[in-house]
Amino acid sequence: MTNADTPQPASWESINELAAAVRSCTDCGLHTSRTNAVPGSGASNAKILIIGEGPGLNEDQQGLPFVGRSGKLLDELLAEVPLSREDVFITNVVKCRPPExxxxxxxxxxxxRPYLDRQMQLLDPKVIVTLGRVSMLRFHPTGKISEDHGKILEWEGRVLFPLYHPAAGLRNPAIKRELQKDVLRLPEALEEWARLSANASVTQ
Ligand code: SF4
Structure with missing residues (x-):
């Protein structure tokens, strides 16, 4: 997969500077109905970047990502590996809540997109975990979430690890079981990045 069409991200110098720009952004129609924009949160040195689709009601109210029921399930899934919010950075493809x-x-x-592109530059994650179809399509435009969830893929020297969205798991017990099974492969995804990285240094 390539990312040849990616526009050059604006040059926000830090995650905090970028977050301030997101909070005052009016670049698309979603700003008219938001309560708070949700830039993302987590460790600035995280190896794992988790990307959902967009903020929901609770996230819009609090200005933080994954703080509702989906966030609780995400925390439970991370604890299985075991990881916590302090070990990852969590954001969304769009930073303002789509209506309904x-x-x-x-x-x-x-x-x-420039915000997410710049977040990836600043955070330099090893593993990108996408939650749901919309987020996966950002990196894997020909993918199908029903077929590609739980696969360990490569994207521009990083590992791409698509998962179902936790909200889908809350609606459907079968999808929740898939999520619980897939997340156990996260350590394997990190090992894959180490392998990719070692191969890259040998061929340089
Ligand atoms: S969704 Fe993104 S581009 Fe649209 S107003 Fe919010 S921050 Fe700006």
């Missing part, structure tokens, strides 16, 4: 929790529209994803 609908999928973000392509133009909204495109408007918000």
């Amino acid at each position: 929790n609908r999928d973000p529209l392509p133009d909204e994803v495109a408007s918000c």
Whole structure:
């Protein structure tokens, strides 16, 4: 997979500077209905970047990612590995809540893309965990979440690890079981990054 079409991200110098820009952003229509933009939170040196689709009601109210029931399930899944919020950075493809929790529209994803691109530059994660279809398509445009969830893939020298969205797991017990099974492969995804990294240094 390549990312040749990625626009050059704006040069926010830090995660905090970027977060301030997100909070005052009016670059797409989602700013008109938001209470708070949700830039993301977590460790600035995290090896794992977790990317959901967009903030929900609780996230919009609090300005923080994954603080509702989906967030509770995400915390439970991370604890299985075991990891906590302090070990990862969590954000979304769009930083403002789509009305009624609908999928973000392509133009909204495109408007918000420079923020996510710059977050990836600043955080330099080893493993990108996507939650749900919209987030996976950002990196794997031909993917199908029903087929690709739990697979350990490569994306531009990093490991891409697509998972179902926790909200889907809350609605469907079979998907929740898949999530619980898939997340156990997260240590394997980190090992894969170490292997990729070692191979890259041998070929340089
Ligand atoms: S969703 Fe992204 S591009 Fe749209 S207003 Fe919010 S921060 Fe700006």
